[in-house]
Amino acid sequence: MQTVARKSEKKPELREAILQAAQELFLEVGFEHFSMRRLARKVGYSPTTLYIYFRDKQDIIYSLCEGLFEQYLAELRQVAEGETDSLARLKKLFLLSIRFGCNHQDHYHVAFFSSAAIYGRPEEFLSRDSLARRSYFFIRQVVVDCIAAGVLRPADPELVTQALLTASHGIIAAHIFWKDFPLASPDVLGETLLHNLLEGFQA
Amino acid sequence: MQTVARKSEKKPELREAILQAAQELFLEVGFEHFSMRRLARKVGYSPTTLYIYFRDKQDIIYSLCEGLFEQYLAELRQVAEGETDSLARLKKLFLLSIRFGCNHQDHYHVAFFSSAAIYGRPEEFLSRDSLARRSYFFIRQVVVDCIAAGVLRPADPELVTQALLTASHGIIAAHIFWKDFPLASPDVLGETLLHNLLEGFQA
DNA sequence: CATGAAGGTTAACACCGTTAAGTGGCCTCG
DNA sequence: CGAGGCCACTTAACGGTGTTAACCTTCATG
Numbered sequence: 001m002q003t004v005a006r007k008s009e010k011k012p013e014l015r016e017a018i019l020q021a022a023q024e025l026f027l028e029v030g031f032e033h034f035s036m037r038r039l040a041r042k043v044g045y046s047p048t049t050l051y052i053y054f055r056d057k058q059d060i061i062y063s064l065c066e067g068l069f070e071q072y073l074a075e076l077r078q079v080a081e082g083e084t085d086s087l088a089r090l091k092k093l094f095l096l097s098i099r100f101g102c103n104h105q106d107h108y109h110v111a112f113f114s115s116a117a118i119y120g121r122p123e124e125f126l127s128r129d130s131l132a133r134r135s136y137f138f139i140r141q142v143v144v145d146c147i148a149a150g151v152l153r154p155a156d157p158e159l160v161t162q163a164l165l166t167a168s169h170g171i172i173a174a175h176i177f178w179k180d181f182p183l184a185s186p187d188v189l190g191e192t193l194l195h196n197l198l199e200g201f202q203a
Numbered sequence: 204m205q206t207v208a209r210k211s212e213k214k215p216e217l218r219e220a221i222l223q224a225a226q227e228l229f230l231e232v233g234f235e236h237f238s239m240r241r242l243a244r245k246v247g248y249s250p251t252t253l254y255i256y257f258r259d260k261q262d263i264i265y266s267l268c269e270g271l272f273e274q275y276l277a278e279l280r281q282v283a284e285g286e287t288d289s290l291a292r293l294k295k296l297f298l299l300s301i302r303f304g305c306n307h308q309d310h311y312h313v314a315f316f317s318s319a320a321i322y323g324r325p326e327e328f329l330s331r332d333s334l335a336r337r338s339y340f341f342i343r344q345v346v347v348d349c350i351a352a353g354v355l356r357p358a359d360p361e362l363v364t365q366a367l368l369t370a371s372h373g374i375i376a377a378h379i380f381w382k383d384f385p386l387a388s389p390d391v392l393g394e395t396l397l398h399n400l401l402e403g404f405q406a
Numbered sequence: 407c408a409t410g411a412a413g414g415t416t417a418a419c420a421c422c423g424t425t426a427a428g429t430g431g432c433c434t435c436g
Numbered sequence: 437c438g439a440g441g442c443c444a445c446t447t448a449a450c451g452g453t454g455t456t457a458a459c460c461t462t463c464a465t466g
């Protein structure tokens with residue numbers, strides 16, 4: 001007997017099939033109506049089977065989000081490479097982030113605004129290496145570069161990053177939740193925010 | 204027979220008692236674990252009784268939030284009156300908002316980040332007069348004043364208000380949901396954000 | 407052929423929001 | 437005084453949720 005048949009490495013095929021179905025269901029019905037029973041029905045197995053391949057609902061959703069973050073991080077890198085001016089690069093990265101968040105509302109919702117906000121749990125963000133974490137460090141590094149290059153005035157890079165990040169985060173949040181509010185488009189709002197905020201940060 | 208015994212004006216005492224208990228329960232167990240059945244148990248009636256005095260769960264929560272917004276609006280006015288310099292006033296209003304949101308996380312959560320985000324439903328924000336709506340208009344007016352006085356450079360006041368608002372909103376969101384993330388304190392973050400953002404907006 | 411594990415199921419627990427139907431007491435009117 | 441009716445509230449139920457314990461098959465191996 002294999003003493004440690006590491007959880008959920010039994011039959012990768014079905015695990016992958018579940019994730020695939022979960023992704024589709026998630027987009028079909030939205031985060032609100034995504035349930036284990038529905039997923040089971042969709043994938044053609046009984047609900048309990050899901051618990052053989054995943055620890056719980058959160059585990060499934062976490063996997064979905066990590067998958068998306070992979071894509072996000074790739075886009076971040078692409079944008080960063082395509083822009084030589086460090087300040088412009090910083091701005092573009094945040095504009096991308098805002099657009100990305102708004103384009104994947106359900107994922108963003110469940111990742112950062114859910115009751116059990118996936119990336120806010122004590123054991124997650126700093127201790128475990130998640131793609132969300134890597135994205136954060138990636139962006140912070142760009143801020144550090146800007147300060148080092150003298151493009152941004154000397155300041156605590158952590159604080160600058162967080163100010164930019166939370167502000168962008170707020171735009172996405174508003175876009176997701178204030179459906180009826182006649183909010184300016186994410187692009188316009190993001191442009192306004194970043195232009196003026198960065199002006200304040202500039203040397 | 205009274206043809207229209209306007210909904211929920213039957214016995215104000217019990218209605219008030221329910222709201223009182225709801226408020227307590229809300230603070231005790233948090234938004235996540237607030238349920239109608241728990242509330243009923245706490246107040247000493249059967250769950251169905253609640254539906255005599257309130258349309259549904261959302262109705263109760265809405266009432267709770269409006270109660271808190273009343274307090275918020277009062278504080279807004281107080282701060283506005285206490286500061287003559289219009290730019291400083293604007294800044295103080297947002298710092299107050301951030302602090303207020305962080306101090307009443309569950310209310311803020313349910314009001315602006317809940318699945319059925321109370322103030323984001325089509326029939327709510329713009330059509331019905333809510334205290335949230337009044338708060339928004341109140342702040343926007345201060346922005347308008349700043350632009351009129353030439354303290355802020357000429358710009359679409361709606362856009363400026365929304366940029367400030369969503370950014371502040373993001374700080375609160377981060378504070379509520381990213382429990383494990385080593386985030387700067389709301390005050391520091393708010394100060395940083397507003398100082399630099401307003402610098403960008405200035406004439 | 408028996409053993410045992412792999413892979414999946416049924417049934418159940420403890421919740422949830424909400425509603426239809428029913429019950430007991432009190433007030434009013436004939 | 438008695439009957440009707442309404443008021444305030446309850447019981448029982450519907451259809452849903454995440455999750456777990458216990459139970460079946462099927463199949464390969466000693």
